[in-house]
Amino acid sequence: MFDVVIIGAGVIGCATAYKLSKYNLKVCVLDKENDVAMGATRANSAIIHAGYDPEPDTLMARLNVDGCAQAKELAKKLSVPYKNVGSMVLAFSDEEAATVQKLYERGVKNGVPDITVLSAEEVFEREPNVSREVVCALWAPSAGIISPWEYAIAFAETANKNGTEFVFDFEVKDIKKEGDVWEISSCDKSVKAKYVINAAGVYSDKIHEMVAEANFEIIPSKGQYYLLDKIEGKKANCTLFQCPSKVGKGVLVSPTVHGNLIVGPDATTSDNRDKVNTTGQQLDFVRNTAGKSVSNINYRNSIRNFAGMRANSNIDDFIIQVAADNFIDLAGIKSPGLSAAPAIADEAIKILASIGAELTEKESYVDSREKVVFKELSAKEKAEVIKKNPLYGRIICRCETITEGEIVDAIHAPIGARTIDGVKRRCNAGMGRCQGGFCGPKVLEIISRELNISPLEVKKDKNGSNVLVSETKEEK
Numbered sequence: 001m002f003d004v005v006i007i008g009a010g011v012i013g014c015a016t017a018y019k020l021s022k023y024n025l026k027v028c029v030l031d032k033e034n035d036v037a038m039g040a041t042r043a044n045s046a047i048i049h050a051g052y053d054p055e056p057d058t059l060m061a062r063l064n065v066d067g068c069a070q071a072k073e074l075a076k077k078l079s080v081p082y083k084n085v086g087s088m089v090l091a092f093s094d095e096e097a098a099t100v101q102k103l104y105e106r107g108v109k110n111g112v113p114d115i116t117v118l119s120a121e122e123v124f125e126r127e128p129n130v131s132r133e134v135v136c137a138l139w140a141p142s143a144g145i146i147s148p149w150e151y152a153i154a155f156a157e158t159a160n161k162n163g164t165e166f167v168f169d170f171e172v173k174d175i176k177k178e179g180d181v182w183e184i185s186s187c188d189k190s191v192k193a194k195y196v197i198n199a200a201g202v203y204s205d206k207i208h209e210m211v212a213e214a215n216f217e218i219i220p221s222k223g224q225y226y227l228l229d230k231i232e233g234k235k236a237n238c239t240l241f242q243c244p245s246k247v248g249k250g251v252l253v254s255p256t257v258h259g260n261l262i263v264g265p266d267a268t269t270s271d272n273r274d275k276v277n278t279t280g281q282q283l284d285f286v287r288n289t290a291g292k293s294v295s296n297i298n299y300r301n302s303i304r305n306f307a308g309m310r311a312n313s314n315i316d317d318f319i320i321q322v323a324a325d326n327f328i329d330l331a332g333i334k335s336p337g338l339s340a341a342p343a344i345a346d347e348a349i350k351i352l353a354s355i356g357a358e359l360t361e362k363e364s365y366v367d368s369r370e371k372v373v374f375k376e377l378s379a380k381e382k383a384e385v386i387k388k389n390p391l392y393g394r395i396i397c398r399c400e401t402i403t404e405g406e407i408v409d410a411i412h413a414p415i416g417a418r419t420i421d422g423v424k425r426r427c428n429a430g431m432g433r434c435q436g437g438f439c440g441p442k443v444l445e446i447i448s449r450e451l452n453i454s455p456l457e458v459k460k461d462k463n464g465s466n467v468l469v470s471e472t473k474e475e476k
């Protein structure tokens, strides 16, 4: 029996688990997939928004600004790649200049620090590749870029070190209450808990409806992207937005924490919550729209296209509510959910306290995480780590300079990698120009060796994505 069960191991569930793991509570996180960060958390723009976009006095406004401030500290503490690059909203006409002014005023109301409006000359000085059609821009220096999946993984690993359990391949199908106890069931397993937190992303309405009358509806909206090679990475120094429209913050051009350039997303409502395919038509739209901001991007240097599904809803805010007795929804967490994640976690804990959960702090609690990033070490430090563990002396991913030592660390970390993409999300092997073309087979061998499983069992990503189907020859 757990004190708290969290449904969903995206950034919201994991941030909540991290913050809860400081208390004397037995906590378990359930997810239907085989790893952390398999939903919207792994396919988004990776921006820590400053917070001028949400309407004042909404949960989104308050939690975005708070989460943005927390991200800077947390990323450092948890060894998560993060850069405080700032963001601009570009105006291309007098009408858009008026929108920029409105966003500025909204930002001031929301408490966004140090925002200003830049003249066209000031924009060109900071961003030489930006279109000369720009007339002015909103500048928000507190915005940042982050590795979104590593943010969730770092929260999960640290929570796990503090005793939080994670159960994967557990698709919640039914939730019942007997007396004071919730019973949460998949097809073949069940767990019991006093409190339940619903952080199920695009399925958060379905989970809500297992315990209460529907009072919101998720309207999934897909966003598609280009990820470009590092050769293009310097085309933007900060995140460049266009003026927002009804459907979202529009197509952005931004550097990533790994030095690449990201371009996207579009926004199309989807009738299938899991269908994150890309289409030529929408990618053309993304490319053409981004061309208005930066016209000299060479799309022949594109290394990947991907899409993510937003948990948009019919409520114009995050849905943070007590849905039933001792049951909390953290639902409809659309953008800026990544930015707001640690503040949403704080909000969940406040609600837990208000409904009677006993929150006494543990005597000892780990709140940070360290990890070896070989390529960032000095020559002396490299020699030292190789002396301690020769696996750091063997480069496996040549594009990103990732060593065998880092891959083995990723596999044996708390909530360790079990798949090739799980390794990629934890240490970057396969994230470079060749997208794992060269190192993928080697990573497969290392996973098989370290977990003592047959190479046939190693998956690329979700269940069913086994890379090898059968042996071609038997050794004699």
Ligand SMILES: Cc1cc2nc3c(=O)[nH]c(=O)nc-3n(C[C@H](O)[C@H](O)[C@H](O)COP(=O)(O)OP(=O)(O)OC[C@H]3O[C@@H](n4cnc5c(N)ncnc54)[C@H](O)[C@@H]3O)c2cc1C
Residues within 6 Å of the ligand: 007, 008, 009, 010, 011, 012, 013, 030, 031, 032, 033, 036, 037, 038, 039, 040, 041, 042, 043, 044, 045, 046, 047, 048, 049, 170, 171, 172, 173, 199, 200, 201, 202, 203, 204, 207, 222, 223, 224, 265, 307, 308, 309, 310, 311, 333, 334, 335, 336, 337, 338, 339, 340
């Ligand atoms: C295209 C796009 C761009 C975005 N850009 C940004 C941005 O730049 N900045 C920003 O701040 N935000 C951005 N966001 C929003 C941000 O990504 C989300 O708000 C955030 O990732 C939501 O996290 P989550 O944990 O609620 O959901 P998810 O990451 O989707 O996690 C939900 C989890 O619940 C699990 N689950 C679902 N149903 C069940 C079930 N029945 N049983 C068990 N487990 C279940 C899923 O497997 C999943 O792992 C963007 C989103 C998208 C899609």
